[in-house]
Amino acid sequence: MIEANPVFISGAVEGDVDEAVLRRLVRQVGASPSTVYGKKGKPHLLQKISAYNQAANISPWLILVDLDQDADCAPFVRESWLPNPAPNICFRVVVREVESWLLADSDRLAQFLSVPVSQIPPHPETIGDPKLTMVSLARRSRRRDIREDMVPRPKSGREVGPAYTSRLIEFTEDAENGWRPDVAAKSSESLDRCLRCIRRLVNRGSTELSRKVTKIG
Numbered sequence: 001m002i003e004a005n006p007v008f009i010s011g012a013v014e015g016d017v018d019e020a021v022l023r024r025l026v027r028q029v030g031a032s033p034s035t036v037y038g039k040k041g042k043p044h045l046l047q048k049i050s051a052y053n054q055a056a057n058i059s060p061w062l063i064l065v066d067l068d069q070d071a072d073c074a075p076f077v078r079e080s081w082l083p084n085p086a087p088n089i090c091f092r093v094v095v096r097e098v099e100s101w102l103l104a105d106s107d108r109l110a111q112f113l114s115v116p117v118s119q120i121p122p123h124p125e126t127i128g129d130p131k132l133t134m135v136s137l138a139r140r141s142r143r144r145d146i147r148e149d150m151v152p153r154p155k156s157g158r159e160v161g162p163a164y165t166s167r168l169i170e171f172t173e174d175a176e177n178g179w180r181p182d183v184a185a186k187s188s189e190s191l192d193r194c195l196r197c198i199r200r201l202v203n204r205g206s207t208e209l210s211r212k213v214t215k216i217g
Contacts, residue, residue, distance in 0.1 A: 007031040007205035009060045009198070012038040012052050014045055016165050018064050018098050020172040025195065026062065028181045031202045034059075042066065049082055049091075056089035060201045063089065064194075067096045069128075074190060088204065090197040095190040099130035102168060104184035104191060112171045112178065114142040125188055134168075135160055 009031050011022045016039060023033040037052070038045040042065060052061055063082075071077045074093040082091050094101060102109060106120035115137055127133050138150035138161070149163035171178045185192040 007060060007202045008034040009062050009201060009205075010034040010055065011036040011062045011064070012045055012048065013064050014042050014066060015039055017168045017172070018066075020169040021098050021101060022062055022064055024172050024175075024179065025181055025198055029195065029198050029202050031060075031198070031205070042068070046081055053082060053084075053086050053089055053091075056086035059088060060205050061086075061089045062198060062201070063091045064094055064098070065092075066094045066098060069096070088201065090194070090201050092194040092197060093190065094194075095125045095188075096127070097130040099134045099168070100124040100127060101181075101184055101188055101191045102171065102179055103127070103130060103133065104186075104188040105180050106187070108178060108180060108183075109137075109171070113137050113146055115140050122187070125190060131159065135164070138164075
């Protein structure tokens, strides 16, 4: 009996937290994350998007870009940034920052930050600055280490604390007690659309692999 081969998905993102989210999403739908490119901010990613799109003619790709304050409508900027997507690409715009997808799993995030779940905003995609919201929640944490890691030092001039990124990666990667994409998708339309798009990539890739195996057999 020939076992099904996993579908490998390459990716491109703005930063390290986005990479952790991408890898978690790919695993969530039963695929395997391959190399993740970018991680040098939005301008760099958008400069390279044509090359990523060309690579998607050969293999599956997932690209995540934050909407930020660039527009009110994610579909509009998605079509503007990539008007002719390749068949094997899933190009998704996060409304408005990747933190909003993490905020969407309110129960688990409340446990991780050690704050009452009632303090987590119920509609994360309506938040103008999800990163600021995340820092504000961390500031109210009952855990000193969370406050010290995620909240910027006074007069530091920084938006986030010294270990803000590593803490969010920790939350994202903890499959047992951390972020649950399927639960978060119930409170985030852009995340729900992203998961459905990745599943289509996986189904497409699985079908192609099955055809190849049949020809070899």
